[in-house]
Amino acid sequence: MSTLAVSSFSLHRILGPLHLERQTADGGFEEFELPLPREHSLEEFAVLVRDRLGVTAVELCQIQFDSSSQPRAEALASALKASGVRVLTVPIDIGDLAGGSDSARERDMARIERWFAVAHRLGARYVRVNTGSPVSGGTAEDRSGLIASLRALAVTAERDGMRLLVENHGGPDSHPDFLLGLRAEVGPEHLGILLDLGNFEPVATIGHARLTGKSFDEAGVDREPVYEHIARLAPVADLVHAKAYDPASDGSPLLDLDRALGIVAASGYEGSISVEWEGIEGDPWTRTAETVAAVRAAFPNLA
Template sequence: MVCGAVPPMGRSGKARMRLSLAAYSFRDQFKDAAVMDFPKFIDYCAEQGCDGAELTSYYFPQDVSDEMLLAVRRHAFLRGVSVTGTAVGNSFALPEGPELEEEKAQVKRWIDRAAVLGAPHIRVFAGSAKGIDEAGARRQVIKALEEVGDYAASKGVWLGVENHGGVVATPEGLLEIVKAVQSRAVGINLDTGNFHGADPYEELARCAPWAVNVQVKVEVRRAGAKAAEPADLKRVAGILRSSGYQGWVVLEYESKEDPFVAVPEHLKALREALA
């Protein structure tokens, strides 16, 4: 591999964005298969006019079979819904040892499953330093991302590192890691609600050129603020356009209102912002 800072994605042409919905938006409903499962979720996405569906790994059985993954893929195809990705919970900010090896193995298992599912992208975490200092944790994250990134590339899958606290809580921390990872299958899963500086929008803009997937939250929280504020979706869309982003924009609803009530309105607002 060639060493040096990895440049932005280098897309050609104008920004082009398509709308998807994250299964995590219905995390409570997935607890009861009679209320929500993946076929029902895909049907919901189709009914709401979403081009895509992000099928969060948490709601598959731990020992999910290829047959089940292929059945879900078939259902999505027949409903005209693209499987835009999945998401795993992992941490690479660990010292060498069995725990880190299992974390990498878990991500590789889901790379294999994503390939079967037809999902081009997996949201991954970096993690918070555990049993190791911060600088060491960053080195471990970079090393692990290079390993799993090479594996992902061999399967035609992208990995997006989410700005999700820990060693990637700030844009500086996230960019330091992503620029250092020598893999063209690794970029940023840009979560619009996970930066909490004085100006979260400026922080998003700094990271957007490295985005391979975008998850949109309907709220942002600034440093020192007592409460979250509604996200300016038009401003978010403008940031993505200015960066030349081309790809999926995934609504990930986490607020308190019933998603069956709230999600349609937020999809409408996001669709208008992206138009």
């Protein structure tokens, strides 16, 4: 059944620190924390989504968990069951499946699979991983490690009743050709596409700059390619992120969400949609509620 969900990232300003990682010179990763206030736990977030927004499904981002331990997953799963809220998807933002050595990819796959276990315990329908940056050159040989990694991760996800997704999530993987090529090479029966309406260039770079407090000159920026890319991926998408931003500096929509949702609806898309408010102005609950209303208007049959 197609479902409307709300991503925990919509409330990232009040759900506590973000647990991120960056690549080191030796090809490994080091963790770092972006400190943010915690007004609510993930358990409380789920209940508030139900009570304030009338939505009973959530997307829980791995970077907002404080632990991947089994006791933490068990406690969260029990709380979600008691509240009547279910997990639609868990986006996982660790590792680099495209670059580095075979041993580095194997290490990253093992770390990702530990989060698969968390997602499975929470009853998630989807798990999303990052592709990393494609190896320089972009030939079939260059991508063999990435393809092999995705195939192996798909087997693990399928074993636990989940579907593996990749997303237009910045960089080369934000171009439809790249994602469609991966889907074809891994096999559409094993790998799906998460279409994020707001993660195509130039909108993605502008949105990221705002989140990190950097300036970006929006004057004359052509945003039409965003809608062209949405039209290409919508017919084959497994899941959609309805992402919303603050307006552009001239007051126009940075992303015209109504237009984007209209393109998705016109494609015949009948899957689930997860709301992701990514602005920095105003009350995040109010902004998320406005985004939920926009999705409901475009897709009135979502559960």
